[in-house]
Amino acid sequence: MQIFDVIIVGAGIAGLNTALNIPKDKKVLVLCKENSWDCNTFYAQGGISVAIDENDIDSHIKDTLSAGAGLCDEEAVRVLCSEGRSAVKSLIDLGFEFDKDTDGNLLYTKEAAHGKNRILHAGGDATGRVMHLFLMQNNPHPLMYKTTVINILKKDDTIYGVRVFHKGKYKNLYCKNLVLASGGIGSLYEFHTNSRTISADIQGLGIECGCELRDMEMTQFHPTVFVNTDKARKQLLSESLRGEGAYVVNEKNERFLFDYDKRGELSPRDIVSRAIFDYKQKNEGETVYLSFENFEKEFFKKRFPTIYYNLKDLGFNLPEDRVPISPAFHYFMGGIKCDIDTRVEGFKNLFVVGEVANTRVHGANRLASNSLLEGLVFSIRAAKTILKNSYDFSHIEFEEDDEPLFKINDKIYKNELRKLMWNNVGIIRTQEKLQFALDRVNELLFKDIGKLLRLRLKTSQEIIKSAIKRKKSLGAHYIKE
Numbered sequence: 204m205q206i207f208d209v210i211i212v213g214a215g216i217a218g219l220n221t222a223l224n225i226p227k228d229k230k231v232l233v234l235c236k237e238n239s240w241d242c243n244t245f246y247a248q249g250g251i252s253v254a255i256d257e258n259d260i261d262s263h264i265k266d267t268l269s270a271g272a273g274l275c276d277e278e279a280v281r282v283l284c285s286e287g288r289s290a291v292k293s294l295i296d297l298g299f300e301f302d303k304d305t306d307g308n309l310l311y312t313k314e315a316a317h318g319k320n321r322i323l324h325a326g327g328d329a330t331g332r333v334m335h336l337f338l339m340q341n342n343p344h345p346l347m348y349k350t351t352v353i354n355i356l357k358k359d360d361t362i363y364g365v366r367v368f369h370k371g372k373y374k375n376l377y378c379k380n381l382v383l384a385s386g387g388i389g390s391l392y393e394f395h396t397n398s399r400t401i402s403a404d405i406q407g408l409g410i411e412c413g414c415e416l417r418d419m420e421m422t423q424f425h426p427t428v429f430v431n432t433d434k435a436r437k438q439l440l441s442e443s444l445r446g447e448g449a450y451v452v453n454e455k456n457e458r459f460l461f462d463y464d465k466r467g468e469l470s471p472r473d474i475v476s477r478a479i480f481d482y483k484q485k486n487e488g489e490t491v492y493l494s495f496e497n498f499e500k501e502f503f504k505k506r507f508p509t510i511y512y513n514l515k516d517l518g519f520n521l522p523e524d525r526v527p528i529s530p531a532f533h534y535f536m537g538g539i540k541c542d543i544d545t546r547v548e549g550f551k552n553l554f555v556v557g558e559v560a561n562t563r564v565h566g567a568n569r570l571a572s573n574s575l576l577e578g579l580v581f582s583i584r585a586a587k588t589i590l591k592n593s594y595d596f597s598h599i600e601f602e603e604d605d606e607p608l609f610k611i612n613d614k615i616y617k618n619e620l621r622k623l624m625w626n627n628v629g630i631i632r633t634q635e636k637l638q639f640a641l642d643r644v645n646e647l648l649f650k651d652i653g654k655l656l657r658l659r660l661k662t663s664q665e666i667i668k669s670a671i672k673r674k675k676s677l678g679a680h681y682i683k684e
């Protein structure tokens with residue numbers, strides 16, 4: 204019987220950087236669904252925020268707290284912004300290359316609601332892809348892919364491992380410490396930018412295990428997404444496009460965002476999302492576009508190659524063509540509550556890192572490009588905490604539990620759930636719509652459904668209940684009174 208020192212669920216930035224920070228002589232296993240690149244980290248475009256120098260730390264903290272609308276934990280934000288510099292430096296020291304100018308200086312760009320240019324990027328607009336490859340190449344531990352965690356093996360306050368579904372078979376994998384780094388909840392929404400593996404099942408398991416989930420109503424919508432495709436994952440048009448001069452315009456090419464906020468295109472993303480949503484509603488569904496007329500073609504191709512080629516495949520010639528846009532679900536600020544060292548309260552050996560965690564670094568609204576930084580900083584903390592974690596461990600075996608993962612009508616209910624969440628738990632909420640969504644989710648939970656759908660429904664239920672409880676708008680949670 205193999206007992207791992209650490210099992211890490213998830214191979215995005217949070218999981219892989221935790222693995223990288225645990226020495227090779229420990230028995231560590233990283234798990235992920237599908238292929239390793241099927242994660243949100245891989246799709247991150249804009250970059251990673253980091254204080255430019257020691258003097259910029261306070262200003263990065265101020266911008267993060269201001270975006271978080273009073274719901275941030277100040278200590279967590281201080282950790283993020285002050286430890287961010289050394290976390291990024293440790294990647295650079297390992298050989299990671301951010302984009303530089305011809306003199307070899309790091310290039311920093313600007314994104315909405317940052318007071319300064321403090322976003323580092325790599326491969327132009329392929330920061331996530333370049334970083335994911337780098338972390339995969341440097342991961343010293345084995346990775347088991349096409350492996351879905353379907354249960355957490357727990358007794359009282361101790362975790363003993365996970366039950367997985369791998370290549371058509373169920374099995375228990377045992378460990379002394381468990382790290383959940385399984386990302387957000389994108390697939391709960393009809394329109395989203397997330398990887399197909401991000402389906403909120405681990406949050407559902409967290410609920411069933413008795414973990415506390417917090418700030419579940421805080422769902423962030425990205426304002427500039429090309430949604431007119433059949434693919435579940437919609438094409439994001441990065442925040443840094445607006446940071447570097449792209450305009451949001453109506454059919455007459457007028458910039459209307461200034462009617463909503465004096466910062467126009469550089470307003471925080473929830474304000475821009477609501478403005479576009481509201482403008483479309485008030486103007487009978489008029490198309491809203493992202494216009495790139497300020498960009499030189501050669502510069503655009505070099506600076507935003509991923510967007511250039513992805514949109515070319517979809518029939519757009521950038522920067523000449525403008526692209527129709529809509530807001531879409533993008534990022535989850537809520538999650539499994541943990542302390543500053545990533546520990547989940549009530550358990551001896553359970554840790555959460557990255558988008559699945561709720562450290563309150565983002566509060567009610569995430570500042571652009573702070574999430575890759577969160578993944579880096581808190582994974583280093585998780586690794587340190589685990590290496591120091593000592594408790595009396597004695598292994599126990601768990602029964603085989605083969606509750607069906609899927610049932611025949613799941614797909615129909617899953618699609619209904621995605622529409623229900625988009626239409627009723629979206630950008631502009633009302634108590635009536637939220638109650639309608641909750642009633643239907645409660646009904647769906649009584650249908651004959653598979654376990655994975657039940658977990659999604661449980662997570663949705665928590666999101667809606669939290670949204671109902673928060674009667675006044677705050678940050679990304681906007682509710683009409």
Ligand SMILES: Cc1cc2nc3c(=O)[nH]c(=O)nc-3n(C[C@H](O)[C@H](O)[C@H](O)COP(=O)(O)OP(=O)(O)OC[C@H]3O[C@@H](n4cnc5c(N)ncnc54)[C@H](O)[C@@H]3O)c2cc1C
Pocket residue numbers: 212213214215216217218234235236237239241242243244245246247248249250251252330331350351352353384385386387396397398400401402404405439533534556557558559571572573574575576578
């Ligand atoms: C299109 C896009 C662009 C973005 N751009 C930026 C940006 O420029 N800057 C920035 O800071 N942030 C950006 N973000 C957000 C950022 O990418 C994510 O918040 C971050 O990468 C999350 O990292 P993670 O390691 O927590 O999760 P992920 O990278 O999403 O990884 C989750 C992992 O968990 C695994 N997993 C999930 N459930 C299970 C299960 N049941 N069993 C086994 N494995 C499981 C998945 O297979 C995957 O390996 C962007 C997000 C998107 C979608």
